[in-house]
Every structure is written in C-alpha cells, then in structure tokens.
Amino acid sequence: MATPPGNLPASPAIPLTADVRAAYQDLYDKMQTAIDSTMDAAVIEALNAMQPQVDRILKQDEEYKLSQDTNIFAALQQQISDTNKGLKTLQGQISSISSHLAVAGDIIAAINKVLTLVPGA
Numbered sequence: 202m203a204t205p206p207g208n209l210p211a212s213p214a215i216p217l218t219a220d221v222r223a224a225y226q227d228l229y230d231k232m233q234t235a236i237d238s239t240m241d242a243a244v245i246e247a248l249n250a251m252q253p254q255v256d257r258i259l260k261q262d263e264e265y266k267l268s269q270d271t272n273i274f275a276a277l278q279q280q281i282s283d284t285n286k287g288l289k290t291l292q293g294q295i296s297s298i299s300s301h302l303a304v305a306g307d308i309i310a311a312i313n314k315v316l317t318l319v320p321g322a
Contacts, residue, residue: 213319215277216266221318222259228288228311229255235308247294248308254284285319288312 213221232252236245261277264270292312295305 212278213281215262215274217258217262221315222262224311224314224318225255225258228308228315229259231307231311235305244295247291251284251287251291254280254287258284281319285316288315292316 216222217225229252232248232255236248236252239245257280258277261273261280265273265277292309295308
C-alpha cells in the first residue's frame with residue numbers, strides 16, 4: 202500500500218527507491234516522446250530545459266549506488282531539489298500551452314507522480 206503524500210519525508214531516500222526512480226524514468230521517457238512528437242517551439246524549449254535535469258537525477262542515483270560517495274549523495278539531493286523546483290515551473294508552462302501538446306496530460310501526470318513521491322522541493 203502506498204504511503205500518503207503527507208507522510209513522505211521532505212527528502213527522498215538515497216539511493217532512490219524503486220518507485221521514485223521509476224517515476225523519474227517515466228517522466229524522462231514521456232518528455233522524450235513529447236519532444237519527438239511536437240513541432241511547438243515553446244514546448245520543445247521547455248522540455249529541453251528540464252529533461253537533462255531529470256536525466257542527471259537518474260545518473261547521479263546510479264553513481265551513488267555504485268560508489269556510496271557522500272559528495273555524490275549531497276549532489277544528488279541538491280539535483281533533486283533543483284529539478285523538482287524546475288518541474289513545478291514546467292508544469293505551469295505545459296498547462297498554459299497544453300492545447301498545443303497532445304501528450305501534455307501524460308507529462309503533467311508524470312510530474313505529479315514525481316512531486317507526490319518527492320514533495321520536499
């Protein structure tokens with residue numbers, strides 16, 4: 202049974218839990234699908250700005266799993282915080298231009314899942 206969002210810690214467990222990692226991966230994949238399927242320059246620009254941030258979380262999580270390095274731990278915590286702040290901005294941008302993006306609902310849902318699993322940004 203899933204833990205209610207109000208009971209989640211401000212910072213996610215590191216390395217990321219399978220659910221949190223899957224949420225970030227799903228968001229990354231949905232962003233890529235949207236980039237590949239739209240001609241809207243504003244959408245592409247917004248997604249291109251945030252997708253690398255999500256990718257960094259996934260890569261730093263993997264690096265931390267391999268090395269257990271405290272510097273990577275701190276960097277990953279900061280990356281998650283910065284990325285989730287940017288995701289909140291992206292969420293608003295996509296909502297305002299969603300009429301031009303058929304997959305906006307999928308991206309918004311993926312962002313909501315990440316922000317629900319990791320609310321402490």
